[in-house]
Amino acid sequence: MPLITFIHPDGTVQKVEGQAGDTILKIALDSGVPMEHACGGNGFCTTCMCDIGKGMDSLSPRNDREENMGVMDDPKRLSCQAKVSGDIEVKLLDV
Numbered sequence: 001m002p003l004i005t006f007i008h009p010d011g012t013v014q015k016v017e018g019q020a021g022d023t024i025l026k027i028a029l030d031s032g033v034p035m036e037h038a039c040g041g042n043g044f045c046t047t048c049m050c051d052i053g054k055g056m057d058s059l060s061p062r063n064d065r066e067e068n069m070g071v072m073d074d075p076k077r078l079s080c081q082a083k084v085s086g087d088i089e090v091k092l093l094d095v
């Protein structure tokens, strides 16, 4: 199972295992990692945006919803759209 390392804005590190094919947001919420998701994970806000510290190639490619929201450049991803296939490091943004 992919290992997801969440780094909180205050520097706290939280490591959880997730199911391959799940989104970063689903893994976070299932594991009790707080993550904003104002549009319910539908790719229509940007409150779930995060920075990927490591493992960008262990995520699904950017999709239309991320491109429509202007989330085009590394290391930014929408957590509700990026599906995990391997180990990654996620930096949570202060919102």
Ligand code: FES
Pocket: 036, 037, 038, 039, 040, 041, 042, 043, 044, 045, 046, 047, 048, 049, 078, 079, 080, 081
């Ligand atoms: S929760 Fe709104 S874009 Fe991800």
